[in-house]
Amino acid sequence: MSDRFDVVIAGAGPAGAQCARDLAQRGYDVVLLELESEDEFPRQSNKSTAGTFPSMMASFGVPDDVVMNYTDDVVLESPNHHYVQNQPGAVLEFAEFKQWLVADARKKGAEVWFDARVSRPITEDDKPVGVRYNGEEEVYGDIVVDATGPAAPLAKDLGVSDLERKKQAIGVEYEMAGIEIDHPEYADLTDSMMLRLDHDLAPGGYSWIFHTGGDEAKVGLCYIQNDSHRKHGKEGMSIDDYLQYWLDTDPRFENAERLEGKVHRGSAHIQTPGELSTDNFMAIGDTVPTIDPLWGEGIHKGMQSGRAAATTADRCLTPEDPDTSASAMAVYNKLWHSEVAPRMRERLLMTELLYLAPNSRYDKLMTDLNATEEETLAKVNAGNLGAMRNLLRLSDVPLLAKFARERFSDSR
Numbered sequence: 001m002s003d004r005f006d007v008v009i010a011g012a013g014p015a016g017a018q019c020a021r022d023l024a025q026r027g028y029d030v031v032l033l034e035l036e037s038e039d040e041f042p043r044q045s046n047k048s049t050a051g052t053f054p055s056m057m058a059s060f061g062v063p064d065d066v067v068m069n070y071t072d073d074v075v076l077e078s079p080n081h082h083y084v085q086n087q088p089g090a091v092l093e094f095a096e097f098k099q100w101l102v103a104d105a106r107k108k109g110a111e112v113w114f115d116a117r118v119s120r121p122i123t124e125d126d127k128p129v130g131v132r133y134n135g136e137e138e139v140y141g142d143i144v145v146d147a148t149g150p151a152a153p154l155a156k157d158l159g160v161s162d163l164e165r166k167k168q169a170i171g172v173e174y175e176m177a178g179i180e181i182d183h184p185e186y187a188d189l190t191d192s193m194m195l196r197l198d199h200d201l202a203p204g205g206y207s208w209i210f211h212t213g214g215d216e217a218k219v220g221l222c223y224i225q226n227d228s229h230r231k232h233g234k235e236g237m238s239i240d241d242y243l244q245y246w247l248d249t250d251p252r253f254e255n256a257e258r259l260e261g262k263v264h265r266g267s268a269h270i271q272t273p274g275e276l277s278t279d280n281f282m283a284i285g286d287t288v289p290t291i292d293p294l295w296g297e298g299i300h301k302g303m304q305s306g307r308a309a310a311t312t313a314d315r316c317l318t319p320e321d322p323d324t325s326a327s328a329m330a331v332y333n334k335l336w337h338s339e340v341a342p343r344m345r346e347r348l349l350m351t352e353l354l355y356l357a358p359n360s361r362y363d364k365l366m367t368d369l370n371a372t373e374e375e376t377l378a379k380v381n382a383g384n385l386g387a388m389r390n391l392l393r394l395s396d397v398p399l400l401a402k403f404a405r406e407r408f409s410d411s412r
């Protein structure tokens, strides 16, 4: 077994596995290290609802076999209203999707080592030249990539990651059967991904029902422990208690039951990114805050960051005299900001503003969305401040003032 590769990648999630696929396809020697065992993979890391859109499926050649349900609409709910936007999508079976990514990386020539827990970088002159795993085992590479998600052992050690605890969003979901998908008091959720803004259920965040076919769906919620969470939260309730509270109080779940063993949970950071790379090193996916802050779309973003890292590695390793210095690797930072997560600052502002708003404002937002042209939501999603201004009302002034106060106190 070789202990030297062109690129060593830690973490076989969407970001790391995609990076391995692209590099192997280009003929590089690449190894992907994953802490879980192959026969159970993914177990702990089977964490995602895995709602995605055709642009991701087409860009990365994802096969139909890993799709649980193709959806037609995205539905936004507030406590008393809803808004339906026609937007085709797909809810993936996340475990099968991850298994397919790894199998395809292997087919393209990547080595995949399971049962390999990466702990820290091996450095020479303070520059990473490989990684240590399972205690004292070592593997070397011209370039090292951290794709381990929020754990980020390599990025943290190298001072590249600055993930902040107070910016950590946590999420949990159950797969369920027996749900009344088309309940008379709510929007018809047949073949839909529904996101609900309601502080009673998910204080400082949102909850969701993603239809997976028949009377089955993925049902979950997430939030950041921000000011809004503290203000609207219920004393002593954990995230699991909130999910149970929703299941107990929403009539759509009256006859619903959890599918055994089908619980997914995890976290991601919603914050501005700091460093993304250094000498011989890049951090991708949830290791840096790549996930889209507004609605938590992390799979497509993670895979795009994996592709940007592969493009950068290709560029740095192609010359006769390869250059993997920090300044050469900074191409990745440029690609990240221009192609993976453009307008991140605006989107973070919008996210903070959205989750600070009270429930009554969410009801108004649905009314406004129903009255505006269909592209408004898409434009707001893309970080268009003009479109966002169109959705603001005079009554939002106190909300904006509160927002400004929080921003000010955050930056002190």
Ligand SMILES: Cc1cc2nc3c(=O)[nH]c(=O)nc-3n(C[C@H](O)[C@H](O)[C@H](O)COP(=O)(O)OP(=O)(O)OC[C@H]3O[C@@H](n4cnc5c(N)ncnc54)[C@H](O)[C@@H]3O)c2cc1C
Binding pocket: 010, 011, 012, 013, 014, 015, 016, 033, 034, 035, 036, 042, 045, 047, 048, 049, 050, 051, 052, 116, 117, 118, 119, 147, 148, 149, 150, 151, 153, 171, 172, 173, 220, 264, 265, 266, 267, 268, 284, 285, 286, 287, 291, 296, 297, 298, 299, 300, 302
């Ligand atoms: C409840 C929930 C619902 C979500 N729903 C959606 C959704 O509907 N749509 C969407 O697009 N995104 C969703 N996301 C976000 C999405 O799942 C993540 O953004 C995405 O999985 C990030 O991919 P990644 O490859 O960066 O990291 P991960 O998926 O976290 O993969 C990291 C991999 O590294 C491995 N690893 C960790 N530590 C080590 C180590 N020390 N050594 C070796 N290997 C290691 C892990 O086992 C794992 O396989 C959701 C997330 C959660 C928690």
